[in-house]
Amino acid sequence: MTHHPAQSRTALLAIDMQNSYFEFPELEEQRESVTAKVNELIAAARRGGNPVVLVRTQHERDRSTWTVNMHDDDEGFAYPGTEQAQYVTGLDTEGGVGLVKTRDSAFFDTDLAARLRNLGAGHLVLCGVSTHSCVSQTAVDAFAHNFRAAVARDAVASENPDLSRALLAFLADEMRQEILEQAEAVSRLRG
Template sequence: MTPDTTAPTLALLLVDLQNAYFEAPALAGVRESLIERANELVRAARAAGRPVVLVRTEHARDRSTWTINMRADGEGFAFRGTEQAAYVSTLERAGAIDVVKTRDDAFHGTRLREVLSGLGVSQLLIGGVSTHSCVAETAMAAFAHDYRVAIAGEAVASENGSLAAAMLDFLTEELRQPVLDHAASLRLLQGPLDAR
């Protein structure tokens, strides 16, 4: 697929803003504020003509998509067609591109890279849950695929604060992926389209 060179090079990528992930008490407590900040980012991206990509986890009941730790624990989740697998109802999804994954890394075994390539995207602003797992692994995979990445620091959350902080430090220091506050995230999305 040939990239469209007239397309915006920056996309907003939001990971796992689904009901299943907000069952953890630590995330349940920030659900409303996190979704509101995510929606503000979505609106800013739309207004600037930038793509919005929503990535969600979905598993099969027959264990065929389960991870090693899910199989070891004998527990699956976010089964296709269930309320757990659905996006949080207040998330603004109109016009967004939907990508389904089965691993923490949103690039692994998905169509994400093809979608981004088709849009001419070379930069990502990433938000979602959980910071220390799906967000961080997706950011690391994006680095491996040569995407420039920033983390929307006030639109991510985790049920493990110490791991989240360590992962954000790693992304910033080792991979040069800045963690932006909400105002900076909005400015990035609202900024001029460029071909960097």
């Protein structure tokens, strides 16, 4: 992809900041802290005139959107209109563009790449849950779509810290993606 001057914006992708993911006790312990950090990034993006994409996972009751492991376990989640599918209490959604996904990557079977290009975004900052699954898969696919992605380390959460550290190292080493501290991420989004 050729980067045009119009694609110089940095979009914030807030991934899966919804009730269903915070049902894990390890994530519930991090909910208030990570929500505050994500809100700080959202406010910075808004101040900087950068787009905010609020990504949520949602599945259909008829099983048509279920993943292999959901079929194996005979258990779906985050159905439309349920509490599980809603954003966590306190998440700043003002001015955010919503995107629904059915897989770990926000790029899989969605129009995210086209939306980002239409918003003029060539760079991304990712935050949300879970670091080792949805955040990292979205980061890998951002690389595949030629977006420069970075992960806001303080604004991600995971119920598997060892796997989270390993995947952040992989993203930094193999995908050449920056792992940003909160102040760096805020500064980048403010422009």
